[in-house]
Amino acid sequence: MIHIYFKPLPLKDRYFFGDRYLIPFLKKLMKGKRVSGIEKVFINLCKSFDQMGIAYKKNQKFRSLKAEDKVIVLGIGKDILNAYQQPNQIIAGIALVSHPSEWTTMLEDYPIAKYLQHSAWAEAIYISYYGQKVCDVWFAGIETEKWKPPVNENKAFDFLIYNKIKSKYDADLLMPIKNQLEAQGYTFKEIIYGHYKEKEYFNLLSDCKAMIYLSEHESQGFAYQEAMSMNVPILAWNQGYWLDPNLGKWNNNMPIPASSVPYFNAYCGETFVDFAAFKDKLPLFLSRMVGGKYQPRQYVIENLSLAKSAKRMLQIIDEVYETEV
Structure with missing residues (x-):
């Protein structure tokens, strides 16, 4: 089974105790719910697997992982892995760190087999720290059926x-x-x-x-x-x-x-x-x-379709776990 993990950065008080809950509530009230780019990466990976009929689970407890499970971690910040004590190899990215110099011991601290970036220029920054074998490129798919041209071609x-x-x-x-x-x-x-x-x-x-x-x-x-x-x-x-x-x-x-x-x-x-x-x-x-x-x-x-994104992720999974999903 494929297990996908996403967690945003933990909320912190900015001005007074408890405002970490109040400020997001007020922003949502005034501007509506907004999805960050990194969360959208997670959402669109799930949608790409859904479209391809690929089974997966989201944000299960780490301790529930079985030896044969495949692990993808797409959360923001390295704290997402704090409780990870399993031997299962991890496919990680896109934003555990903003720059690899912030976590030079990542590969020693956790069994990370792949660290992903969306494009080649970003991957190149990480290769000098983590090596060509660990670094790889994967893009999140675009919902082409949602984002499609209007029937009416008259543009304003x-x-x-x-x-x-x-x-x-x-x-x-x-x-x-x-x-x-x-x-x-x-x-x-x-x-x-x-x-x-x-x-x-x-x-x-x-x-x-x-x-x-x-x-x-x-x-x-x-x-x-x-x-x-x-x-x-x-x-x-x-x-x-x-x-x-x-x-x-x-x-x-x-x-x-x-x-x-x-x-x-x-x-x-x-x-x-x-x-x-x-x-x-x-x-x-x-x-x-x-x-x-x-x-x-x-x-x-x-x-850049959802299907292309799912197929690319499956290639990475096959390379890491050397088995068919």
Whole structure:
């Protein structure tokens, strides 16, 4: 039997005793329930197994594990394994640690056979600590039947700007892009990461012709892939490096190659490195879009579907446990 584990980070009081319960309650009351990206990884793995008819159990007690059971741990933070004393090998990831230097003894502390990352650039960071044999790549699947184009192809506006960048980029990137679109007569709307409900995002994708995706880097990037699943072409800022503010602490500020669109090809859209490149790429992007050159939904179906994700995980399970599931 496959056992899948997910636990979020434990709640902690911030301002006074007990507010660890009050603050999430108030946020849910004001903004509705929100699912974190890591929790979505867990949810979509379960959905991919459901779609493929693969049996599994969720969050069972570690002590209930049998010798033949396969273990996948996708929780946030290494504390999820505190009570693990079983000999069963573990397939772990995606966010037990933010950087491998935070847990250099992971392989000695627990029987972790695989540590997963969503894409090759993120995996490369972990290989130097845990080794090529332990590190591997697995992507969470996209619900292509949920995120699909509307029957009505009449779109209300030209661009949806997906803003996942910090305000420090407003002057050099965000505002010049908006000004350029306005100067050329294109209509657009903006959505800000962490400040919308899923239904709102779905409706905006249904009404836009294309997306301008602004993110520093992504190990996977659910948002732009859900847009592609709805056949929305992407014009993405892809400056090429990991810009995590903790990079100095982890890596002495040595540049690390990264991508904001790690799953992407010429059928999905175009990328640019700065505003000057955006101005050059915009007419090319528009001409190819009008000419029907982009087929992003087909890319997602062929490479990022729930079924593809489940099959990839089964390959990893077979490699670790050397047996058929």
